[in-house]
Amino acid sequence: MGLIAGVGFVLIFACQALAGEHSAFARITVYWHGEGSGEHASWNGARLRDGHCAVDPKKIPYGSKVVFPDAACVAVDSGPDVVNRKAARSCGRNSAERNAIVIDRFFDTKQKALAWAKAHPHFMTVRILAPGTNQATKLVAAKNPRSSPTIIASSATTSWGRME
Numbered sequence: 001m002g003l004i005a006g007v008g009f010v011l012i013f014a015c016q017a018l019a020g021e022h023s024a025f026a027r028i029t030v031y032w033h034g035e036g037s038g039e040h041a042s043w044n045g046a047r048l049r050d051g052h053c054a055v056d057p058k059k060i061p062y063g064s065k066v067v068f069p070d071a072a073c074v075a076v077d078s079g080p081d082v083v084n085r086k087a088a089r090s091c092g093r094n095s096a097e098r099n100a101i102v103i104d105r106f107f108d109t110k111q112k113a114l115a116w117a118k119a120h121p122h123f124m125t126v127r128i129l130a131p132g133t134n135q136a137t138k139l140v141a142a143k144n145p146r147s148s149p150t151i152i153a154s155s156a157t158t159s160w161g162r163m164e
Contacts, residue, residue: 028120048106065128070120085102
């Protein structure tokens, strides 16, 4: 009886530990600072930098960590093409790809963005860590001790470069 109770407690704690983490199949696009757009990309004036990405906030809350094969990004931005999943709907070859969420990864330069897009598949499964989870905090601290998960941005301006 004690063994069953012990296993039950372990399962309860394991479920709570993983509750803020899930995987999602996504179409990954890239964007970068456009010519003449200045240092701010988002409507609220938050400065975007490498390690940020745009998401649909109804599917991935702002402040979440999106874990790619090579890095973790913080979800701080959004945009109409991300929300309506334009890239997935237009280039998906099967129903899973056409129904994928879209994540737009930000890079400081066009060269970095295009190099990353060329070296990685357009569709991939990413891990998503909800804001405030222990896993997200540990991951960000390990990757970039100066990153801030509290920046919130609403949308990228149209003067930014974008590759789908």
